[in-house]
Amino acid sequence: MKVIAHRGYSGKYPENTMLAFEKAVEAGCDEIELDVHITKDGQVVVCHDEVLGRTVDGAGPVKDHTYEELRQMNAARLYPQLTEFERIPLFEEYCAWAAGQNISTNVELKTGFYYYEEIEEKTAEIVKRYGLQARMMFSSFNHVSLLRMKQLLPECECGALISRFGMGNAGYYCNRYGFECYHPDHTGVTDEILESCRRYGIRINAWTVNDMEDLAKAYERGYAGVITNYPLECREWLSKKE
Ligand code: G3P
Ligand code: MG
Numbered sequence: 001m002k003v004i005a006h007r008g009y010s011g012k013y014p015e016n017t018m019l020a021f022e023k024a025v026e027a028g029c030d031e032i033e034l035d036v037h038i039t040k041d042g043q044v045v046v047c048h049d050e051v052l053g054r055t056v057d058g059a060g061p062v063k064d065h066t067y068e069e070l071r072q073m074n075a076a077r078l079y080p081q082l083t084e085f086e087r088i089p090l091f092e093e094y095c096a097w098a099a100g101q102n103i104s105t106n107v108e109l110k111t112g113f114y115y116y117e118e119i120e121e122k123t124a125e126i127v128k129r130y131g132l133q134a135r136m137m138f139s140s141f142n143h144v145s146l147l148r149m150k151q152l153l154p155e156c157e158c159g160a161l162i163s164r165f166g167m168g169n170a171g172y173y174c175n176r177y178g179f180e181c182y183h184p185d186h187t188g189v190t191d192e193i194l195e196s197c198r199r200y201g202i203r204i205n206a207w208t209v210n211d212m213e214d215l216a217k218a219y220e221r222g223y224a225g226v227i228t229n230y231p232l233e234c235r236e237w238l239s240k241k242e
Contacts (some may be wrong), residue, residue: 001218002225003234004106005029006208007048011229014076015055016046017086018097025101027232031225032098033106033139033207036091036123038116041066044091044123047075050113056088063114091123095130104135106159106205106227109149112141120145124152139183150178159183159205166193171200181205181224186214194221212237 008020009027016034024032035048040063047070052058058065058073067090076086091107098105107127109119127136138149139159146158159181160167160174166188167173174182174197182197186206197204203224209215210229215237218226228234 001223001238002030002205003028003231003238004031004033004205004225004227005231006033006227006229007035008032009229009231011210011233013082014079014086016048016089017075018089018093019076019083019086021094021097024231025103028235029103029231031104031106033108033227034091034094035108035110036119037062037110038119038122039067039070040064041068042118042122043067044119044126045070046089046091046094048110050110061114063116092126092129095126095132098135099130099132104137105132106137106139108161109138109140109142109145111145115142120148120152124149127153127156137181139181143177143179146179147177157181162188164188166190168192169196171196171198171202174202175200183207183227186218186226189221209234 005024007015009023010020013020013023021032034046036044039045051061056073056075057077070088074085075088076083133155137157139161140146141161143160157180160179161183164185164187170182170193181203183205186209205225206223207227209218209226
């Protein structure tokens with residue numbers, strides 16, 4: 001079972017920052033999950049929220065700021081004791097770093113609340129520029145974005161993100177649209193979903209698995225991966241199992 005670091009090692013470090021990504025690799029993760037948006041000046045940027053203020057010391061929507069403005073905001077506002085400042089990374093900067101790491105990446109296209117123009121094309125171009133196709137997968141709650149990624153980078157896998165309500169006949173659905181993986185909220189996986197994914201050969205990567213009981217359940221159910229804020233704790237637990 002793969003350990004996928006959710007927004008990097010976000011349980012202990014400022015999410016979606018290079019620090020959290022570096023710490024996730026040190027923790028022994030197999031893959032890093034991160035979220036992307038488009039800035040006012042058309043740059044692909046790594047951040048979770050559409051609107052700043054929670055983890056980033058700023059205000060207003062990401063789309064209304066240029067990257068020059070965003071890079072001056074502190075993405076570590078929740079960790080004053082740990083670090084003074086972490087910037088919002090460009091996706092390009094992440095890729096330049098990831099090219100030298102022995103990990104894969106799960107890029108979540110944040111097109112569920114606001115649809116960023118050409119986010120798929122811009123993201124694909126960067127992935128190609130850094131030659132990361134073999135180690136990159138895409139996920140989104142907006143499955144039209146995934147269909148577009150399949151057109152642009154057919155060699156990259158896609159995972160359909162689904163809320164805690166789950167989706168009946170998930171395996172058929174993913175298989176029909178060419179999505180290799182089903183990415184459910186870990187609380188929303190029924191026996192029917194498990195069976196359907198098994199029947200169609202669809203792999204399950206569940207989020208966000210942060211406690212040991214849920215980790216054990218994911219392992220027993222044969223998930224392909226867990227998306228977790230605690231990659232070190234998951235890695236240590238798994239190393240005793242595998
Ligand atoms: O990829 C799993 C998870 O990241 C989906 O939800 O809101 O944490 O991006 P969210
Ligand atoms: Mg995400």
